[in-house]
Amino acid sequence: MTQYIIRRLLQFIPVTIFATLIVYWLVFSMPGDPIRALSGDRPMPEAQVEAIREQYNLNDPFLVQYAKYMWGVFTQGDFGTTFQGRPVLDIIQQTLPTTLTLAAFAFVFQGIIGIIAGILSGVYKDRFIDRLVQVSTVVVVALPTLAIAFLLQLVFGLNLGLFPIAGIQQGLVSYILPAIALGAVSTAMIARMLRSELIEALQSDYVRTATAKGLKRGRVIGRHGLRNSLIPVVTFMGADLATMMGGTIVVESIFNIPGLGGQIFRSIQAQEGTVVVGIVTLLVLFYVTLNLLVDLLYAVLDPRIRYD
Amino acid sequence: MTTTPLLEVKDLHVEFRTKSGVAQAINGLNFSLNAGETLAILGESGSGKSVTAQTIMGILDMPPGHIAGGQILYRGEDILTMNETKRRKLRGVNISMIFQDALSALNPVLPVGWQIAEMFRVHRGMKRGPAKKKAIELMQRVGIPGAEGRVGDYPHQFSGGMRQRIMIAIAIALDPDVLIADEPTTALDVTVQAQVMRLLKELQVENNMGLILITHDLGVVADVADKIAVMYAGRVMEAADVYEIYAKPAHPYTKGLLESIPRIDAEGDRLSAIPGLPPSLTDMPSGCPFNPRCPYATDLCVSDRPELLPAAEGHYSACHYREDVYQGTIEPRQEAQA
The missing domain is CATH 3.40.50.300 (P-loop containing nucleotide triphosphate hydrolases)
Known part of the structure; x- marks a missing residue:
């Protein structure tokens, strides 16, 4: 087990290097010159441009720039500074809690709704409730997050006036609509996944044994059927938590939430390369760590899986 | 009792x-x-x-x-x-x-x-x-x-x-x-x-x-x-004590099953098998369900379904010719397919 974890941790190195390299390269191949753009309409003196370039290592070859940056990240926790001189780490610290709150809301939402819908659909296969879940999940998966978000704003925000539609000024209630928009597709995926897992499990021999043991139907489904069906769902949710961070880019922009995702969006627009790279590096690390945890969790949930 | x-x-x-x-x-x-x-x-x-x-x-x-x-x-x-x-x-x-x-x-x-x-x-x-x-x-x-x-x-x-x-x-x-x-x-x-x-x-x-x-x-x-x-085909064909059945089967199906057990002392003989396949459950033959595979089948077996009745004390068989099979005094009416 320990050996397995060490091996996986070593895999972090190439994955992190490769992913950040691509992002770094993409960000610095964006057209336009952010430094000249700093001064607006008035041209900046050539000497000053040169000084700023030197300060941000922009005159170095690409790979050297990259290496210097990564060295800073991993040895000093220095994610660089913006062209306005604000440390990127500062921006991360300010926006991360907001995004984590949003992600937590979405995670809870998709867990509860997805699992309940999946159970109902699987247990009452081919009945009305199952058809309802089947149709609505297809609709949700087919709609882009963008459309879902606008729909939620329109119906629950404007028409019904139940929830705030933008910003986080009203506290936790502000997170509800964005969280639903963020978690909608995964909720549908969880419901569909659990449905098919449960249908398969309920036809399995060990569930038949559970019935033959004289257990109540609820216990047969809950203790024997669900116990197994939930394994892939739980691991999916773990991996999805990492993917969700990407989804926040769209959702935070639409709902005007001052989080990490919205920040990436604004930074790309402003050509703030260091901010984009800093946040994305963090997300890559988050993603690989979460994936490792999910794989370890899998072994805990399913005793047949061994990492020796 | x-x-x-x-x-x-x-x-x-x-x-x-x-x-x-x-x-x-x-x-x-x-x-x-x-x-x-x-x-x-x-x-x-x-x-x-x-x-x-x-x-x-x-x-x-x-x-x-x-x-x-x-x-x-x-x-x-x-x-x-x-x-x-x-x-x-x-x-x-x-x-x-x-x-x-x-x-x-x-x-x-x-x-x-x-x-x-x-x-x-x-x-x-x-x-x-x-x-x-x-x-x-x-x-x-x-x-x-x-x-x-x-x-x-x-x-x-x-x-x-x-x-x-x-x-x-x-x-x-x-x-x-x-x-x-x-x-x-x-x-x-x-x-x-x-x-x-x-x-x-x-x-x-x-x-x-x-x-x-x-x-x-x-x-x-x-x-x-x-x-x-x-x-056989969802019915009891024969029911009896274990020794009875092995010694004197009273149904051609049981007889066929017993004959299809490989025996070490029957050297050189080809292993006999019951020809054909069990009937489809959606399309049962009329009369006795075993009649298409039975070497002793007659017109009676196609027209009438035999009940499970005693061939001897405590030995039941669902065959029109249960006594004959039981006594071993029956001859195949058609050659079983090779």
């Missing part, structure tokens, strides 16, 4: 209603079982023997399964008309079952000890600790070495024979009156088969259980059964 049998199946009909038609899996099944007795239900696949077991246990998938008629009496009470709660309380407690493939029949993600202890926790309301203790005792009883150290292990960590022993431990946990074993040794090595059968036999004697042994293996039957019911 006026005592009520432990379990009695009367004129049971079970069908499967599918889109492609109605399959008649069981067509008027009759048998009875007394305490301490072993009844072997013998038949090839599709003869309805597993459906019989599932119907008695109440674990038949319905739909597509449908009980079209008949009664199953447990101590004189029809379990088919009982309400679900009462029925459930019999399951695993009074009537329990062992499945063929213990690997798939045991829950792969729960420790075996937990799966045994569940019986005590659910039906006897025991707490975790005492139930676990009971589970260890049972594991010792069914012959699992080092039971105490293995309660927390999972099914995949055991060998096939040990897994089947765990399955047996679950089934006998609450001292049931009736134990149904559906091909309990089919998935096991031959040496292990004998051990598991011996264990079943021991437990049966100890608890005076009625044992229904469902099998297609004539060898297993000869060792342990008291009575045999030979099933």
